[in-house]
Amino acid sequence: MEDxxxxxxxxxxxxxSAFDILFRHYQTKVYRTAYALVGNQEAASEILxxxxxxxxxxxxxxxxxxxxxxxxxxRITVNRCQKTMKxxxxxxxxxxxxxxxxxxxxGTEPRNxxxxxxxxxxxxxxxxxxxxxxxxxLKTVVVLRFFNELSYEEIASVACIPIGTVxxxxxxxVRQINQMFYEEDKR
Amino acid sequence: MKKISVNMTCKTIDKxxxxxxxxxxxxxxxxxxxxxxxxxxxxxxxxxRLNSCCAKLKQSLSLYAGDVKPPLxxxxxxxxxxxxxxxxxxxxxxxxxxxxxxxxxxTLFLTFFMLVPFLAGAALPPPGPPAMVNDGSxxxxxxxxxxxxxxxxxxxxxGNLLWGNKGREITGKDPSxxxxxxxxxxxxxxxxxxxxxxxxxxxxxDYSDRIYKLYVQKENADDNHAWLRQKTEVYRAPxxxxxxxxxxxxxxQGGVIIASRATDxxxxxxxxxxxxxxxxxxxxxxxxxxxxxxxxxxSAPTMLLIAGIAVIIASLLSWLLWLGNHSVKxxxxxxxxxxxxVGLRSIWLMVRTSVGLYTDGWKxxxxxxxxxxxxxxxxxxxxxxxxxxxxxxxINQWLMLPVFLPYLLLAGLxxxxxxxxxx
Numbered sequence: 001m002e003d004x005x006x007x008x009x010x011x012x013x014x015x016x017s018a019f020d021i022l023f024r025h026y027q028t029k030v031y032r033t034a035y036a037l038v039g040n041q042e043a044a045s046e047i048l049x050x051x052x053x054x055x056x057x058x059x060x061x062x063x064x065x066x067x068x069x070x071x072x073x074x075r076i077t078v079n080r081c082q083k084t085m086k087x088x089x090x091x092x093x094x095x096x097x098x099x100x101x102x103x104x105x106x107g108t109e110p111r112n113x114x115x116x117x118x119x120x121x122x123x124x125x126x127x128x129x130x131x132x133x134x135x136x137x138l139k140t141v142v143v144l145r146f147f148n149e150l151s152y153e154e155i156a157s158v159a160c161i162p163i164g165t166v167x168x169x170x171x172x173x174v175r176q177i178n179q180m181f182y183e184e185d186k187r
Numbered sequence: 188m189k190k191i192s193v194n195m196t197c198k199t200i201d202k203x204x205x206x207x208x209x210x211x212x213x214x215x216x217x218x219x220x221x222x223x224x225x226x227x228x229x230x231x232x233x234x235x236r237l238n239s240c241c242a243k244l245k246q247s248l249s250l251y252a253g254d255v256k257p258p259l260x261x262x263x264x265x266x267x268x269x270x271x272x273x274x275x276x277x278x279x280x281x282x283x284x285x286x287x288x289x290x291x292x293x294t295l296f297l298t299f300f301m302l303v304p305f306l307a308g309a310a311l312p313p314p315g316p317p318a319m320v321n322d323g324s325x326x327x328x329x330x331x332x333x334x335x336x337x338x339x340x341x342x343x344x345x346g347n348l349l350w351g352n353k354g355r356e357i358t359g360k361d362p363s364x365x366x367x368x369x370x371x372x373x374x375x376x377x378x379x380x381x382x383x384x385x386x387x388x389x390x391x392x393d394y395s396d397r398i399y400k401l402y403v404q405k406e407n408a409d410d411n412h413a414w415l416r417q418k419t420e421v422y423r424a425p426x427x428x429x430x431x432x433x434x435x436x437x438x439x440q441g442g443v444i445i446a447s448r449a450t451d452x453x454x455x456x457x458x459x460x461x462x463x464x465x466x467x468x469x470x471x472x473x474x475x476x477x478x479x480x481x482x483x484x485x486s487a488p489t490m491l492l493i494a495g496i497a498v499i500i501a502s503l504l505s506w507l508l509w510l511g512n513h514s515v516k517x518x519x520x521x522x523x524x525x526x527x528x529v530g531l532r533s534i535w536l537m538v539r540t541s542v543g544l545y546t547d548g549w550k551x552x553x554x555x556x557x558x559x560x561x562x563x564x565x566x567x568x569x570x571x572x573x574x575x576x577x578x579x580x581x582i583n584q585w586l587m588l589p590v591f592l593p594y595l596l597l598a599g600l601x602x603x604x605x606x607x608x609x610x
């Protein structure tokens with residue numbers, strides 16, 4: 001996108017065409033983040049709508065000096081997702097069949113070579129299951145780090161928590177997933 | 188022995204491994220873990236497993252959500268729900284606009300009531316006219332109070348000011364000597380009609396000028412029904428003040444001395460200077476047509492005018508702010524400051540009034556229930572507006588409270604006055 005700051009500024013001053021540009025640019029990112037957090041296309045679609053309605057409604061409160069637009073957008077997305085996660089305590093996740101129906105093929109056998117990290121169907125299932133059993137706070141940090149690939153500083157800004165908390169939550173999450181993943185392996 | 192030590196370390200190190208692969212350990216811990224890993228196969232294996240687990244997690248998340256696509260028609264729905272397609276983007280929300288309108292109306296209303304007296308030439312009423320005692324030789328002693336201090340003046344029979352142009356301050360007086368009370372009592376001396384030394388005084392309302400006038404006529408000694416002079420206008424009072432701001436005594440030479448406010452009814456300040464006029468037994472104005480200046484008016488009306496202008500500016504700014512576009516949102520602090528200034532100025536005036544600097548000054552502006560109601564509305568809507576502002580701009584709303592506290596305080600005092608005047 002050409003000069004994003006200018007487009008954001010235009011949107012903030014009430015230019016709806018700038019809003020359209022930003023929507024087109026960010027909708028997939030927001031939708032996928034929401035989907036990774038709530039695991040439901042319908043809910044993710046609702047969140048996408050709510051997030052951009054909020055962006056328009058509260059555009060005057062966005063302060064570029066306090067952080068990037070994408071961080072602000074992530075923050076709104078995460079807040080909205082956490083509300084949804086609190087509302088529905090049971091989260092669904094994608095099954096392997098869904099992946100195959102989308103044309104994604106993954107192997108059935110785990111590969112034990114350490115260099116080879118390609119995930120098998122079984123591993124994928126276990127990892128997603130482990131993710132779904134996590135608290136929403138840990139899940140948020142995991143998704144922002146491993147899916148959105150944000151830095152610790154960015155995660156801290158998005159989740160409105162100190163960097164130290166981000167680190168400790170991420171470490172706890174990794175330990176939990178590791179434990180669940182390999183415990184299943186041992187069985 | 189060595190094996191036990193390594194195991195213990197492994198247990199400790201194991202807790203740090205997640206942090207190690209996440210690069211979130213402190214430098215000292217990183218060094219310790221690295222040193223340990225060089226010598227411990229088991230922990231190295233654990234690190235590899237953790238790394239592999241994280242990589243697989245990343246891959247799984249990518250498979251899980253990396254390919255999903257948002258619905259195509261969302262932008263139309265969002266535009267509709269966000270109200271973009273319905274309304275102009277620059278118009279603020281309904282509630283904030285309503286609040287802005289109510290604030291503006293109230294400030295305009297208040298300003299109207301503050302400014303109309305000035306525009307009509309009726310500024311603040313000064314203290315009552317001086318209390319007078321004649322000196323037995325055609326002159327007069329005058330006593331008055333201003334700025335919390337009490338003054339006296341002696342004017343001789345020829346109209347000379349004997350104790351300085353501004354009179355002299357009374358010091359070391361008996362505490363029971365209350366000049367204000369004397370002044371108030373003296374004020375009652377001229378009402379609708381009074382007769383001293385064959386001179387008649389009365390108040391008349393001039394409907395065409397909308398002012399009150401004090402008239403004086405000299406009776407003809409031979410024929411009680413014929414007048415020595417035509418009735419003479421002594422002073423004009425603005426419509427709000429009614430009557431009673433003159434004091435009249437005999438000069439003990441067959442004439443009278445009048446202490447009264449002189450105003451031409453058109454100026455904002457210096458319109459309430461107090462003059463002493465002597466009319467002798469022939470009906471002549473011995474000390475000149477305008478008399479002798481005894482007391483200069485206070486500058487309170489000018490200050491209230493400034494306050495009124497500040498209210499107007501605040502009001503206009505609030506209009507711009509809420510009905511205009513978002514590009515003027517930076518004016519919010521200015522509007523707030525203007526309102527704050529008015530609040531402070533008003534309180535300052537009130538404090539000065541309470542110590543006797545401007546007798547009845549504040550009450551004059553605010554003691555009608557209508558004004559009180561307007562001010563209440565301004566205060567309350569101002570407070571709500573502050574909270575809404577604070578919420579919209581994510582400022583802590585309690586930080587805005589001190590700005591509007593003066594209003595609340597003032598509102599309390601105003602309502603107190605109102606209740607008092609209604610009862």
